[in-house]
Amino acid sequence: MAEQNIDEPKAAGAAAEWIDGETKVLEAPGDHGAELRLWLRLLTCSTLVETEVRRRLREEFDSTLPRFDLMAQLERASDGMVLGEVSKRMMVSPGNITVLVERLAESGHISRTTSPTDRRVQIIALTPFGRTEFEKMAAAHAGWIADLFGGLSTKDGAVLLDELAKLKRSIVGSLGKAGRPA
Amino acid sequence: MAEQNIDEPKAAGAAAEWIDGETKVLEAPGDHGAELRLWLRLLTCSTLVETEVRRRLREEFDSTLPRFDLMAQLERASDGMVLGEVSKRMMVSPGNITVLVERLAESGHISRTTSPTDRRVQIIALTPFGRTEFEKMAAAHAGWIADLFGGLSTKDGAVLLDELAKLKRSIVGSLGKAGRPA
DNA sequence: ACAAATAACTTTAAGCTTGAAGTTTTTCGA
DNA sequence: TCGAAAAACTTCAAGCTTAAAGTTATTTGT
Numbered sequence: 001m002a003e004q005n006i007d008e009p010k011a012a013g014a015a016a017e018w019i020d021g022e023t024k025v026l027e028a029p030g031d032h033g034a035e036l037r038l039w040l041r042l043l044t045c046s047t048l049v050e051t052e053v054r055r056r057l058r059e060e061f062d063s064t065l066p067r068f069d070l071m072a073q074l075e076r077a078s079d080g081m082v083l084g085e086v087s088k089r090m091m092v093s094p095g096n097i098t099v100l101v102e103r104l105a106e107s108g109h110i111s112r113t114t115s116p117t118d119r120r121v122q123i124i125a126l127t128p129f130g131r132t133e134f135e136k137m138a139a140a141h142a143g144w145i146a147d148l149f150g151g152l153s154t155k156d157g158a159v160l161l162d163e164l165a166k167l168k169r170s171i172v173g174s175l176g177k178a179g180r181p182a
Numbered sequence: 183m184a185e186q187n188i189d190e191p192k193a194a195g196a197a198a199e200w201i202d203g204e205t206k207v208l209e210a211p212g213d214h215g216a217e218l219r220l221w222l223r224l225l226t227c228s229t230l231v232e233t234e235v236r237r238r239l240r241e242e243f244d245s246t247l248p249r250f251d252l253m254a255q256l257e258r259a260s261d262g263m264v265l266g267e268v269s270k271r272m273m274v275s276p277g278n279i280t281v282l283v284e285r286l287a288e289s290g291h292i293s294r295t296t297s298p299t300d301r302r303v304q305i306i307a308l309t310p311f312g313r314t315e316f317e318k319m320a321a322a323h324a325g326w327i328a329d330l331f332g333g334l335s336t337k338d339g340a341v342l343l344d345e346l347a348k349l350k351r352s353i354v355g356s357l358g359k360a361g362r363p364a
Numbered sequence: 365a366c367a368a369a370t371a372a373c374t375t376t377a378a379g380c381t382t383g384a385a386g387t388t389t390t391t392c393g394a
Numbered sequence: 395t396c397g398a399a400a401a402a403c404t405t406c407a408a409g410c411t412t413a414a415a416g417t418t419a420t421t422t423g424t
Binding site for chain 2: 034038041045151152168
Binding site: 246247248274275277278281282285300301302303 | 381
């Protein structure tokens with residue numbers, strides 16, 4: 001493991017590391033080591049937080065992150081939201097939403113109606129029960145995140161937020177270039 | 183696959199946003215808005231990259247990220263690696279590895295042997311075929327990441343790497359505090 | 365008006381992932 | 395030594411996720 005002060009980030013995409021080893025560094029073709037290290041570290045942070053959030057949602061609320069996210073989308077839409085819109089906002093496939101909605105409707109957290117003006121469209125909304133439950137979860141969630149990120153100074157937080165904005169522009173720019181449908 | 187909106191970061195954990203809305207900002211209890219925004223942005227970057235990597239692994243190599251990661255772990259271990267060690271390094275459950283190993287063994291990418299000294303232990307290693315395949319994928323992967331992160335200046339990359347190190351310390355510190363087993 | 369295209373889901377098949385429970389081996393302690 | 399405990403998986407049930415194919419409903423082009 002390279003000389004990093006914090007210990008090994010090995011998760012998904014971890015092919016990164018082999019550039020670190022003295023063995024491979026010699027033959028590095030375009031030397032993408034810096035980017036790989038960055039990606040690996042980003043992924044590690046993200047995975048650590050996500051794993052912890054999942055764990056606590058399960059243990060403290062017997063729920064899951066996807067369900068929480070779906071309810072979060074609905075929280076601000078008091079009139080409900082079209083299924084396709086939820087899918088886009090959550091960046092997941094429509095089929096996925098269908099399944100989640102089924103479960104959340106069964107458990108009484110959300111309601112689902114067919115649009116009166118377009119019978120293809122499904123409108124989903126939090127039920128009062130769902131809203132109450134979500135508010136409890138959201139408050140707890142905010143606390144967890146605050147704890148996990150709390151070791152960062154205000155300044156570091158601001159810098160990180162800014163650098164991540166730049167990174168996002170880089171990513172989106174790169175994705176846009178290759179003629180993938182927007 | 184739904185075309186996902188790139189602009190708004192709404193993915194997993196997105197309860198964040200409701201602090202942004204004028205509605206909620208008034209009653210923010212401990213005001214964890216800064217941390218939530220940071221988390222949301224981090225997650226967005228990570229998700230965008232991961233989704234793209236998965237897509238390309240599938241389209242260009244008919245493979246998956248978990249398989250790639252598993253092979254990446256083996257790449258540097260020419261003598262093979264114990265299954266439990268792989269599980270720890272990849273930060274996933276042992277049962278998960280069992281399944282992945284089965285598939286990769288079937289396809290001839292890895293070999294699997296029972297340790298001669300301890301018959302509980304499974305040792306897995308890349309086959310020559312697996313190694314060749316992995317090297318192709320790894321080279322492509324490094325290029326994808328370089329593209330995605332390439333819009334970042336060297337300076338920004340360095341700053342981001344540093345801030346992420348601080349963040350990771352914050353996270354790990356926070357996780358450590360609550361007496362969860364390491 | 366009406367057929368073709370488009371939209372908005374839903375269904376399906378396949379793969380990933382986990383926590384919990386189960387199996388086989390080793391190790392440890394009295 | 396020998397039985398209990400621990401280790402290292404494996405199996406299982408459930409849930410998430412996606413791409414692709416299928417349905418039903420609405421729009422469009424002519």
